[in-house]
Amino acid sequence: MEKVRIGMFGARRGGSYLSILQADYMKDKIEVVAICEKDYETIGTEKNHPGAPCFKDFDEFLAYGKEHGMNAVFLANYFDEHAPYAIKCMEAGMNVISECTAASTLKECVELVECVERTGMKYMLAENYPFSASNLEMNNFVHSGKMGAIYYAEGEYNHCGTYESFESVCVSNPGKHWRGLLPSTYYLTHAMGPLMYMTESMPLYVSGRSTFSPVMYSEQADHRSNFDGCGMMFAEMSNGMTARFTGCTQMASDYSRYRIVGEKASIENSGITSGKVRKFYVNRFRPEGEPQDCTYVVSQSDFGPNGKLAATGGHGGGDTWVVCNMYEYFVNGKDPFFDVYRSVAMSATAILGWKSALNHGENFRIPDFKNPADREAARKDTDTPFPDANGEGATLPPCLPRN
């Protein structure tokens, strides 16, 4: 493959990626062949992203793509419907880059892994938060060898006001749109992903907690959507550390934040957009010439050619890194960090973290999706909080039960 010839599925979030995929600096590398979005007229997709035909129907979009040399699909459709569409695309001979989450049941985790193995197509998750400047700086320090063994890592993805901003889908569309049905542990990739990336670790066990939000409850007339404000998980990780991370929380904090603590030093940041990082050494392990405690600011331009492109990119530049990494993977074969195994491990942590929260923090083992015995057990597990098109089939509540 010399050029990524991609189709975009879902043009709301997908619209911000279309702006990068169609940017001048990508024109020799990437071409947008077609867009699938059933609301493209309302969203203004044709006007904002000319040059690629819009389809309302996914099968027509895929058929057009097949006829016109489309070799990849970007999935930015509903959060809970990524895996079945990823499978359709790979079966049609196209590589896939998927928004979070990779899969919404354990059964889908198995099916996704097996589809990648069976078809040999490329699959990656568009997890962008590891690639903010402050998280890239933390990653460099974690890999510097100056921290000793890593004991602890924490990640918070705070999206305060989410409920307000998505009022139209959560309140006026009760019990239907994924944003209103999302258990508090499910949207964890932006909190957990950077920790996995920095420490190159995998989750082994998870325990979760959820917290009721009186405000979210009172804002809903019929109380059919999620009204938990915060989901918190603890995980035992493969490198021996303990990790603590959230789902998408509504906590009164305007930034997402990360911290890695080792036996010799720690590093933390105050958000993906500020670039502010704090580094601290235990004094006897402080390298000569370095301060024990310092706070400084980094920017994308400190991080090479991709960083220079990312300086104006969304989510602290992370979106641009995702597109650059996708190109390297699809065209040059450079494996992405968030391959299918790490991607489904995060989805499984979200699902089991929720089962744990419903059971007062019970500890759950995360399946190893490379292990055939673990796959067989997970293959039967269809538990989901998301109803089907008829409003049926949800087996898990979207929030903690209230009396």
Ligand SMILES: NC(=O)c1ccc[n+]([C@@H]2O[C@H](COP(=O)([O-])OP(=O)(O)OC[C@H]3O[C@@H](n4cnc5c(N)ncnc54)[C@H](O)[C@@H]3O)[C@@H](O)[C@H]2O)c1
């Ligand atoms: N990484 C990030 O920073 C980030 C930011 C925002 C959203 N996201 C993710 O991106 C995805 C999309 O988010 P969103 O906020 O745009 O969600 P959304 O539900 O508002 O939009 C999804 C779009 O897909 C379209 N769509 C879904 N199924 C379709 C079908 N069968 N045919 C035609 N069109 C269809 C819908 O019409 C809708 O416009 C989610 O998975 C979300 O988690 C990630």
